[in-house]
Amino acid sequence: MPSLIQQAESEDWTYRAFLNNLTEYELKRRDEKLIERRLKWAAFPFYKTLDSFNVDEQQSLSRKQIKQLKEFTWLDQLYNLIILGPSGVGKTHIATGLGIEAINHGYKVSFITMGQLIHTLKTEEVTRKSQTRMKRIRESNLVIIDDLMFMAMDTREANLFFHLINELYDKSSVILTSNKGPSEWGELLGDPGITTAILDRILHRAEVINFSQDDSYRMKHRSSIFMEKSVQS
Numbered sequence: 544m545p546s547l548i549q550q551a552e553s554e555d556w557t558y559r560a561f562l563n564n565l566t567e568y569e570l571k572r573r574d575e576k577l578i579e580r581r582l583k584w585a586a587f588p589f590y591k592t593l594d595s596f597n598v599d600e601q602q603s604l605s606r607k608q609i610k611q612l613k614e615f616t617w618l619d620q621l622y623n624l625i626i627l628g629p630s631g632v633g634k635t636h637i638a639t640g641l642g643i644e645a646i647n648h649g650y651k652v653s654f655i656t657m658g659q660l661i662h663t664l665k666t667e668e669v670t671r672k673s674q675t676r677m678k679r680i681r682e683s684n685l686v687i688i689d690d691l692m693f694m695a696m697d698t699r700e701a702n703l704f705f706h707l708i709n710e711l712y713d714k715s716s717v718i719l720t721s722n723k724g725p726s727e728w729g730e731l732l733g734d735p736g737i738t739t740a741i742l743d744r745i746l747h748r749a750e751v752i753n754f755s756q757d758d759s760y761r762m763k764h765r766s767s768i769f770m771e772k773s774v775q776s
Contacts, residue, residue, distance in 0.1 A: 578646055584679055585642055585652045588689075593640035596633060603628070603754045604637070613644055617716065618685060623745055624718045625725070628754025634720040637752070638687045641718065650684040657690045664703040680707075683715055691721040694731070701732045705741050712744040719745065724753075 547568065551561045582590075593613060598606050617624070624641075626634045642652040655663070655676075666673040680686055696704065711717055723731070725746065729738040 581646045581651060582643070585646060585654050587639050587642060587654045588635065588656075589639065590643065591636050591639050592643055593637070596636055596640055601632065601754060603632075604752060612641060615645060615648055615650070617750065618645060618650065621713060621716055621748060623716055623749040625745070625749055625751045626718065626720045626754070627722070627724055627751065629722055632754035634754065635689055638689060638718045638720050642685060642687050645685050651679075651682060652685045652687065653680040653683040654687040654689065655680065657688055658694065660688060660707075661696065661700050661704070664707065665700070681710060681715075685716050685718065686711060687718040687720075689720050691719045691723075691728075696732055698734060701734055701737045704732075705737050708741050708744050712747075717745065 547561070547565060550556075551564070556564070593609060596609070598604065598609065612624075624638075626637060628634055639654065642654055645652050663673045663676050667677050708717070721728075725742055728742065729735055732738045732741065
């Protein structure tokens with residue numbers, strides 16, 4: 544306020560100009576605070592934008608495709624994204640970058656790993672923290688589930704996961720990252736019926752991005768404890 548008053552006096556603003564600038568500043572700060580709050584609620588593992596993703600390091604996703612994803616037509620149409628590939632190819636980076644971009648476009652986003660999700664679902668009835676987390680997930684426009692199928696589930700866990708996917712179906716978009724393709728999900732979910740029901744809802748409207756081992760950024764830029772030349776005995 545003191546800065547705005549000083550600027551108004553030095554630039555001879557009219558009363559109307561002062562009120563307009565004051566209102567614009569207030570609206571801008573409210574938007575910024577809302578984004579800050581939603582970024583905190585999203586619980587991203589790190590802050591990495593799509594602009595920091597090195598497209599040249601892989602061949603599975605083009606610049607044009609990334610631009611299309613950033614337009615969020617797919618999110619408005621309730622499409623899901625399945626990002627597949629081995630460790631180190633940037634699956635979590637892409638998912639997080641899309642989540643951050645979505646928040647900046649006014650969407651509500653939640654990020655959670657599969658392990659955290661199963662734990663939260665199992666403890667939802669007994670802990671307020673889990674209840675709050677699940678409420679935010681169910682109210683999100685975009686839910687990112689990282690490391691899907693990283694571990695095998697028992698029948699109860701698979702059922703809890705199915706019910707969540709069923710709740711989100713036709714209400715939210717889901718981004719799933721996994722090092723295993725849908726054809727392998729059955730062995731980890733255990734129950735063929737549950738697997739079919741989950742796949743049916745996820746794949747009904749879905750785009751699959753499949754990274755290969757050749758796209759691995761970590762392998763290309765790995766550090767070595769040895770010098771460039773091999774150590775001779």
